[in-house]
Amino acid sequence: xxxxxxxxxxxxxxxxxxxxxxxxxxxxxxxxxxxxxxxxxxxxxxxxxxxxxxxxxxxxxxxxxxxxxxxxxxxxxxxxxxxxxxxxxxxxxxxxxxxxxxxxxxxxxxxxxxxxxxxxxxxxxxxxxxxxxxxxxxxxxxxxxxxxxxxxxxxxxxxxxxxxxxxxxxxxxxxxxxxxxxxxxxxxxxxxxxxxxxxxxxxxxxxxxxxxxxxxxxxxxxxxxxxxxxxxxxxxxxxxxxxxxxxxxxxxxxxxxxxxxxxxxxxxxxxxxxxxxxxxxxxxxxxxxxxxxxxxxxxxxxxxxxxxxxxxxxxxxxxxxxxxxxxxxxxxxxxxxxxxxxxxxxxxxxxxxxxxxxxxxxxxxxxxxxxxxxxxxxxxxxxxxxxxxxxxxxxxx
Amino acid sequence: xxxxxxxxxxxxxxxxxxxxxxxxxxxxxxxxxxxxxxxxxxxxxxxxxxxxxxxxxxxxxxxxxxxxxxxxxxxxxxxxxxxxxxxxxxxxxxxxxxxxxxxxxxxxxxxxxxxxxxxxxxxxxxxxxxxxxxxxxxxxxxxxxxxxxxxxxxxxxxxxxxxxxxxxxxxxxxxxxxxxxxxxxxxxxxxxxxxxxxxxxxxxxxxxxxxxxxxxxxxxxxxxxxxxxxxxxxxxxxxxxxxxxxxxxxxxxxxxxxxxxxxxxxxxxxxxxxxxxxxxxxxxxxxxxxxxxxxxxxxxxxxxxxxxxxxxxxxxxxxxxxxxxx
Numbered sequence: 001x002x003x004x005x006x007x008x009x010x011x012x013x014x015x016x017x018x019x020x021x022x023x024x025x026x027x028x029x030x031x032x033x034x035x036x037x038x039x040x041x042x043x044x045x046x047x048x049x050x051x052x053x054x055x056x057x058x059x060x061x062x063x064x065x066x067x068x069x070x071x072x073x074x075x076x077x078x079x080x081x082x083x084x085x086x087x088x089x090x091x092x093x094x095x096x097x098x099x100x101x102x103x104x105x106x107x108x109x110x111x112x113x114x115x116x117x118x119x120x121x122x123x124x125x126x127x128x129x130x131x132x133x134x135x136x137x138x139x140x141x142x143x144x145x146x147x148x149x150x151x152x153x154x155x156x157x158x159x160x161x162x163x164x165x166x167x168x169x170x171x172x173x174x175x176x177x178x179x180x181x182x183x184x185x186x187x188x189x190x191x192x193x194x195x196x197x198x199x200x201x202x203x204x205x206x207x208x209x210x211x212x213x214x215x216x217x218x219x220x221x222x223x224x225x226x227x228x229x230x231x232x233x234x235x236x237x238x239x240x241x242x243x244x245x246x247x248x249x250x251x252x253x254x255x256x257x258x259x260x261x262x263x264x265x266x267x268x269x270x271x272x273x274x275x276x277x278x279x280x281x282x283x284x285x286x287x288x289x290x291x292x293x294x295x296x297x298x299x300x301x302x303x304x305x306x307x308x309x310x311x312x313x314x315x316x317x318x319x320x321x322x323x324x325x326x327x328x329x330x331x332x333x334x335x336x337x338x339x340x341x342x343x344x345x346x347x348x349x350x351x352x353x354x355x356x357x358x359x360x361x362x363x364x365x366x367x368x369x370x371x372x373x374x375x376x377x378x379x380x381x382x383x384x385x386x387x388x389x390x391x392x393x394x395x396x397x
Numbered sequence: 398x399x400x401x402x403x404x405x406x407x408x409x410x411x412x413x414x415x416x417x418x419x420x421x422x423x424x425x426x427x428x429x430x431x432x433x434x435x436x437x438x439x440x441x442x443x444x445x446x447x448x449x450x451x452x453x454x455x456x457x458x459x460x461x462x463x464x465x466x467x468x469x470x471x472x473x474x475x476x477x478x479x480x481x482x483x484x485x486x487x488x489x490x491x492x493x494x495x496x497x498x499x500x501x502x503x504x505x506x507x508x509x510x511x512x513x514x515x516x517x518x519x520x521x522x523x524x525x526x527x528x529x530x531x532x533x534x535x536x537x538x539x540x541x542x543x544x545x546x547x548x549x550x551x552x553x554x555x556x557x558x559x560x561x562x563x564x565x566x567x568x569x570x571x572x573x574x575x576x577x578x579x580x581x582x583x584x585x586x587x588x589x590x591x592x593x594x595x596x597x598x599x600x601x602x603x604x605x606x607x608x609x610x611x612x613x614x615x616x617x618x619x620x621x622x623x624x625x626x627x628x629x630x631x632x633x634x635x636x637x638x639x640x641x642x643x644x645x646x647x648x649x650x651x652x653x654x655x656x657x658x659x660x661x662x663x664x665x666x667x668x669x670x671x672x673x674x675x676x677x678x679x680x681x682x683x684x685x686x687x688x689x690x691x692x693x694x695x696x697x698x699x700x701x702x703x704x705x706x707x708x709x710x711x712x713x714x715x716x717x718x719x720x721x722x723x
Contacts, residue, residue: 125468153503164471165503169495175461176496179468179476186450187472206492209461216456370506371540373564377592377639379540 041289042269043259047317049325060258063268063275069332075116075263076323076333077341079108082132083320084345085141088352089131089148093298097356098148102129106261106293109319110226112136113266114194114288117274121162121191123184125177128166129226130196137163141348142355151362171197171204174223178210181219181277192277193221194270200231202247203239211251211283220277222270223248223285226260228292233305248285260290261319291317364390399585406576408553409439409515411584413477416561417447420475423561425452426462427479427515436481437517437576459489466512467496475511477561483518483570484527490535497566498541509564513557518546519610519660520707521574523700530697531661533609536568537638537670544638545591546570548612550580552635555588563591572610592636594644600630603654603720606645606671608634611658611708618713629717637667645671646678653684654723656716658708663691685723690716 042057044064053061086104093101104111107129115136118124126133134144139161146155147166154165167173177195184191201207202225214221227244229236240247248255254276258269266288273284291314295302302311327333368383403411416423425440425447431454434441444452455462459480466476480486486493493514500510520529537544543565547553553571560567589595597612598619605615612633619629632648634640649655655675657668672687690708698706 123471152505153499154505157507158471158504159507165500167496169491172464172492172496175464175492176468176471178461179465179470180472181468182465183469183472183474186474205488206460206464209456209458209464212456212458213461213465370502370504372543373501373506373509376543376565377641377643379639 041257041259042265043262044264044268045262045322045326047261047322049322049327049329051326057265057268060265060268060272063271064264067264067267069330072264072323072327073333073337075112075267076320076327077344078112078116078132078135079263079320079323080341081345081348082108082112082135084349085135085352086131088349089145090294090298092145092353092356093148098145098298099150100148100297100299102148102297103292103294104129104131106291106314106319107226107228108132109263109322110224110260110266110288110290113263114224114270114286117267117270118194119191119274121189122274123162123164123177123180123191123193125164125173125180125193125195126166127170127173127196127198127201128168129198130166133196134163137161139163142352145352145356146359149356149359151359171201171206171210173197174201174207174210175213177221178214178217178219181214181221181283182217184220185217185280190278191220192274193219194224194274195221196224196226198231199225199227199229199236199239199244200234201225202244203231211248211253211285214283215251215253218280218282220280221283222273222277223283224270225285225287226290227287228260228290230292230296230302230306232296232300233302243287245285245287253283253285255285255287257287257289260288261317261322263319263323400581400583402579402581403550404577404579405547405550405553405571406437406439408550408580408582409557409571410441410443411582412554412557413440413443414446416477416558417443417451420561422473422475423451424469424474424476425479426455426466426476427453428455428457428462428481430454430479435479437573439515439517439571439576440479459485459487460492463489463492463497463512463514467492467500467510470510470512471508475513475561477513477515480514480516482524482528483516483530483532486514486516486532489514493536493542493566493568494539498539501565502541510566511561511564512566513560513563513569514566515557515569515571517573517576518570519572519574520697520703521610523703525700526697529700529703531659531692533568533570533637533659534661534666537667542566542568542638543592543636544568544570545636546572546609547635548572548575548597548607548609548633550578551582551586551588552633554582554584555586556591556635559588559591570609575610575613578613589635592639592641594635594641595633596630596648597633598629598631600628600652602628602652603656603717604630604632604645604648604652605656605658605713605717606632606634606648607658608637608667609659611660614708614710614713615658618710618717621710621714622717627717627721640667640671640674642674642678645675649675649679650682653682654720655683655687656690656713656720657687658690658713658716659692660707661692662694663689664694666691685720688716688720
């Protein structure tokens with residue numbers, strides 16, 4: 001992908017050990033070990049595509065007992081099309097059609113697995129990278145591109161798909177999700193709410209406050225953290241000293257670490273957490289342990305801060321290849337299926353390209369629209385003044 | 398007759414009670430608003446009568462209070478949140494500015510944000526640090542927010558209900574040193590529009606424009622000036638976003654002089670905006686430059702100095718004299 005040759009670069013961690021020994025660095029090393037040791041996580045499908053049974057997954061496996069081979073092909077299709085859309089958007093940014101793009105490459109399983117666990121009446125609060133979840137909610141993927149092209153700040157009506165607008169300020173939406181969930185509980189509804197955020201966002205005060213509020217009000221919200229290991233250039237060691245999912249314990253609700261590259265495990269764990277919420281058992285923290293294969297956004301250059309070896313190790317855990325291996329090994333899909341999907345991907349990519357290029361700039365006077373619901377004298381005044389100013393050019397002809 | 402004499406605090410309490418009775422979607426949220434009834438007792442008795450599901454004691458986390466209020470508004474509720482003191486609003490400032498103010502615009506109008514943020518503000522009660530600030534300009538500067546402040550019991554009663562009815566987020570600044578001032582409230586009246594300025598005292602020589610806690614000071618200044626034969630008009634702006642420039646213009650075109658008075662620091666404050674706009678609108682009517690009286694570009698001082706810091710009768714009258722001397 002975007003990773004250039006880094007053969008000459010020293011492993012990042014080696015420079016850290018050069019610094020002073022002693023208690024501080026020992027603690028640091030211990031923290032790093034806690035973060036980077038092969039984590040205990042819920043996995044149902046190995047990187048080789050084999051179904052596994054274990055003590056860790058026994059509680060969760062029943063939540064996907066109903067998943068048929070056809071369902072598996074559906075999950076595979078979701079991930080492939082999402083990746084294709086994402087790749088197309090990245091290309092469109094490189095071609096100057098988008099001002100910025102935040103790629104989800106590598107995180108398809110976390111997003112499709114959790115997204116497909118949701119019911120229509122559940123409500124989703126995404127960050128700005130949840131393109132796969134948007135796909136699951138039925139939001140037309142081209143609608144996600146308006147904000148990155150610079151024609152709007154949203155581009156879809158959140159109330160239609162119960163999929164809130166992307167939130168760019170890190171972690172803010174976890175509080176909105178909590179408040180919304182408080183409302184769901186007040187309404188006596190059995191809907192659930194899911195809030196997406198990243199490992200970097202877990203450092204934000206708002207996320208801690210969301211944990212506090214949801215715990216004390218026992219709100220039906222699932223905090224779905226995609227730990228993709230990097231917050232732009234900051235590794236998880238710069239965000240935390242204990243594994244992220246363990247944080248939930250301090251707030252009084254369960255936390256689970258799931259293999260974020262295993263779509264089946266993500267589906268199972270999210271269903272489990274959503275059911276807890278629906279039963280009135282309050283919030284859950286799900287840490288989907290995954291990896292951002294590309295850059296943070298198209299403005300970022302990951303070759304400056306991470307090693308090829310690390311990326312290569314995660315490539316071997318690719319969520320799509322894993323399910324493909326499983327489908328092939330079990331006879332769940334044949335070549336015709338994969339070929340058909342390839343053709344569908346190309347059609348999607350073509351449509352995305354065409355729609356983006358045809359996206360009109362907004363009308364100039366849209367600047368003044370929807371600033372207030374009830375109107376505002378100053379906005380009215382400035383709108384009239386600016387309209388008169390623009391009109392003055394036309395009168396000049 | 399439905400005219401009752403009550404304090405501003407009581408008027409606010411009655412207003413919240415009315416809003417809770419009228420609309421089951423109205424919620425009160427904040428630190429200590431339940432059993433205690435708020436540190437100023439503005440929510441006194443409300444939890445007892447409306448229950449813990451409507452009058453919600455929250456964790457001690459301002460960003461959380463406003464952030465969850467946003468989520469509740471998305472679910473169809475109309476939260477009225479209390480920030481305990483002016484200086485404590487800043488942990489919530491991010492949620493207010495980056496989220497609450499912009500949600501309606503970002504959603505191209507598909508989402509409404511009927512959230513009221515009540516903030517007891519300004520000085521004069523001998524409090525410690527962070528309990529006496531006037532940050533209204535910081536909020537009025539933000540597109541998407543509306544900012545108001547009542548100066549009397551009737552406005553306290555009516556403006557708060559109007560703010561709760563508004564589909565826009567309203568920052569509702571309550572002049573805490575006036576909480577115990579009493580006035581008549583006609584609970585059957587048809588109130589003034591929420592963002593309309595009101596002539597609090599008629600005069601012909603000069604206009605004093607103020608809002609919130611400084612309206613009373615200006616009325617006292619006008620009374621003192623009258624003894625010297627000066628006719629001072631006092632305009633209670635009531636709203637800092639939007640500002641009723643049309644209403645103020647009428648007064649200034651009559652008196653031809655304007656002094657703006659507020660507690661907040663003068664530099665880049667509400668008075669600066671008013672001076673600029675009124676100068677633009679009334680350039681040929683003005684006999685003197687618009688003058689401002691307000692706080693200094695310094696942190697709010699310790700309580701023993703606040704009488705010197707806060708604009709009082711003398712500083713307002715001094716500005717009146719300076720304006721009339723042109």
